[in-house]
Amino acid sequence: MTAKIVTFGISKGGCSKSISSGITSYLLSKKERVLAIDMDGQGNLTSFLTSEYDICNVFEKRTVLEAILDGDARKYIIKIAKNLDLVPANDFLATLPRLMYENGLNLDALQKALEPVMEDYDWIIIDTPPALSEHTVMPLSTYSSAGSYAVVMFDGSMFAYYAIPKFLEIIDGAKERYNPNLGTAGILFSLIDARAKENEIMEESIDEEYPGVRFKTIIKRKAATRRLAITGFDENPELKNALEYYIPFVKELKKRVKQEQPQG
Amino acid sequence: MSNKSSLKDKIKKPNATQTFFNSYDNVDVKKEDRKETEIKNNEEDIIKNEDEVASEIYDMNDNNIDNVVDNKNNNDEDDDYLRMLASGNKIKKQKKKKVFTSFYMDPDLAVEVDNIASRGEKGDKSKLINKAIRSLLEQYGVIEKSR
Numbered sequence: 001m002t003a004k005i006v007t008f009g010i011s012k013g014g015c016s017k018s019i020s021s022g023i024t025s026y027l028l029s030k031k032e033r034v035l036a037i038d039m040d041g042q043g044n045l046t047s048f049l050t051s052e053y054d055i056c057n058v059f060e061k062r063t064v065l066e067a068i069l070d071g072d073a074r075k076y077i078i079k080i081a082k083n084l085d086l087v088p089a090n091d092f093l094a095t096l097p098r099l100m101y102e103n104g105l106n107l108d109a110l111q112k113a114l115e116p117v118m119e120d121y122d123w124i125i126i127d128t129p130p131a132l133s134e135h136t137v138m139p140l141s142t143y144s145s146a147g148s149y150a151v152v153m154f155d156g157s158m159f160a161y162y163a164i165p166k167f168l169e170i171i172d173g174a175k176e177r178y179n180p181n182l183g184t185a186g187i188l189f190s191l192i193d194a195r196a197k198e199n200e201i202m203e204e205s206i207d208e209e210y211p212g213v214r215f216k217t218i219i220k221r222k223a224a225t226r227r228l229a230i231t232g233f234d235e236n237p238e239l240k241n242a243l244e245y246y247i248p249f250v251k252e253l254k255k256r257v258k259q260e261q262p263q264g
Numbered sequence: 265m266s267n268k269s270s271l272k273d274k275i276k277k278p279n280a281t282q283t284f285f286n287s288y289d290n291v292d293v294k295k296e297d298r299k300e301t302e303i304k305n306n307e308e309d310i311i312k313n314e315d316e317v318a319s320e321i322y323d324m325n326d327n328n329i330d331n332v333v334d335n336k337n338n339n340d341e342d343d344d345y346l347r348m349l350a351s352g353n354k355i356k357k358q359k360k361k362k363v364f365t366s367f368y369m370d371p372d373l374a375v376e377v378d379n380i381a382s383r384g385e386k387g388d389k390s391k392l393i394n395k396a397i398r399s400l401l402e403q404y405g406v407i408e409k410s411r
Contacts, residue, residue, distance in 0.1 A: 107288055132284055169281040177285055 002146040003035065003121040004257055006185065007139040008153060009128040011170075012163040015153035016190035016219065018044035019228070021127040023243060025049070026233055027250045029084035032122035035077065036086045037064055039110075039139055040129040041093035049080050051232050055090040064113075065093050068138075069103060073113045085121075097134050108178055110138040118144060130163075132170060140171055141178035149185035149257050152213075156191045156202050164210075185256050188249065190219040215256075217249040346395055349384045 008021040018038075022045050025036040038045040043055040052058050064087045067073040077085045100109060114124065126139040140150060150171050154160050164187065175182040187206055191199055206214050224242040233239060278286065369377070381389035401407045 107285075132280055137284065166281070169279060173281045173285045 001119070001122055002144055003118050003124045004146045005124045005126065005139070005142055005144045005148040006151060006253070006257070007126040007128060007142075007149070008151045009130075009136055009140070009167055009170075010153040010160060010163050011130050011132060011136075011166050012155070012157070012160045013130040014192075015130070015155040015160055016221070017130070017153050018042075018048060018127050019225065020151070020153060020188065020190060020219070020246070020249075021045055021125050022048040023225075023228070023246045024250055024253065025084060025086075025123075025125045026081075027243065027246060028123050028125070028254075029081060031083075033083045033120065034085070034123045034125060035117065035121045036080070036084065037073075037114075037124060037126045037139070038087065038089035039064060039093070039135045040127055041089055041091050041096075041135070042129070043089045043091070043093075045127040046086065046088040046090070048229050049084070049086050050078070050088065055088065056092070059088045059090050062088065063093065064089050064110075065096055065099070067113045068096065068105070068109045069099060071109070071112045072116050074116055077117070093135065100134060107134065107138055107141045107174075111142045111178075114142060132166070137170060137174055140174035140182060143179045143181055145181070147257055148179055148182045150182065151185050151253070152187045154187050154189050154202075154206070156189060156193075156196065156199050161202065161205070164206075183257075184213060185253060186215040187213050188215045188217070188219065190221060192221055194218075194220040215249060215252055217245060217252050219245045219249065342391055342395055346388075346392055349388060349392075350380055352383065 006021075006024070008017045008024075010017065018040065021036065025034050026049075028034045036045060036049060043059075046055050046059065047053050050058075062076055062078075064073070064076065067076040067087055070076075073087055076087050078088060080086050100106075118124075124142075124144070126142075128136040128139055140148070142148060150167075152164060152167055154164060168184065171182060171184055187210060189199075189203070193199075203214070203218075222241070222244070224238045225246075227238070228236070228242050231238075236242065377389055377392055380392060398407065398410070402409045
């Protein structure tokens with residue numbers, strides 16, 4: 001079966017892209033085969049899934065950067081769990097645009113690197129940096145016959161509110177030029193402070209502006225989720241608590257990508 | 265860019281996302297241009313390689329012919345000029361195109377040449393050396409006599 005591609009993004013930092021893509025990868029891998037791809041040079045998804053923080057040395061020349069330049073991701077896949085693999089990233093991913101230019105690569109370079117593994121997974125989950133750059137645009141430009149989707153992260157702030165239309169523009173651009181199969185899976189709220197009085201106004205504003213696009217599930221940030229980066233998933237006594245909001249989100253995501261997508 | 269399209273650009277500015285994607289369109293065009301240029305250069309290189317030797321020989325011969333003609337025309341003038349210069353008189357004369365080179369001279373000749381040249385202007389030393397070598401090579405029959 002060909003992999004469905006889900007890219008987590010928004011042009012604002014701190015909206016839980018890495019945590020959300022990491023937990024989604026973990027939850028999906030319970031029943032299906034998942035390849036997580038870190039397209040952010042900060043390597044937070046890499047650290048989150050591997051518990052390795054010395055990413056520059058440990059993953060030296062074994063990252064998504066080399067996978068893209070080689071045009072084949074297979075050599076750069078590392079095993080995380082039974083059904084969960086990862087193509088890691090480290091700080092050297094900053095050199096990607098320059099190297100792409102030097103090597104005459106276009107925005108379909110990630111697509112080419114992933115083609116050899118597209119049939120090996122049910123899901124490809126991609127984390128992106130908060131920027132309009134190759135790192136963000138290439139995942140969105142990656143076509144899959146099973147469908148490519150974007151999850152737009154939103155933290156409830158004004159900065160993120162104004163970043164949404166910009167990210168939707170990137171989705172439109174990628175869809176128009178490279179990936180006609182790209183859809184917006186939805187806008188996912190990941191609230192920093194669930195008690196903030198503006199949250200309700202934000203929900204209403206998003207619903208008015210992008211009707212039907214917002215995920216019904218709202219992620220309320222909690223310490224147990226944050227501690228996953230320290231404690232990991234295995235034998236974690238607070239795992240259920242940490243995943244509380246993500247379990248319904250993943251169910252909703254799966255449901256959404258199986259049906260016709262609302263467009264942002 | 266026409267005035268109309270310039271105004272249109274000001275009214276309808278492309279956003280950052282469009283500019284980003286457009287930049288890759290430009291890269292594609294540049295890449296195509298580069299490929300075409302490379303192909304053209306390769307073709308030219310092949311032609312050059314085939315004709316290189318002949319062409320260079322031709323150029324050398326051509327230059328030699330030009331030089332002979334040029335030198336014949338100018339030799340009389342140089343001769344008169346240097347004669348005047350050696351005798352202590354100074355004549356204003358137009359400079360001619362030369363090729364830069366260097367060589368070792370015998371010290372006594374170098375001193376004498378420098379003395380003569382010091383009375384003239386920049387380039388007179390070269391003229392004197394050229395005149396001397398030309399005269400010798402004509403005598404040896406290496407080059408055609410200028411008159």
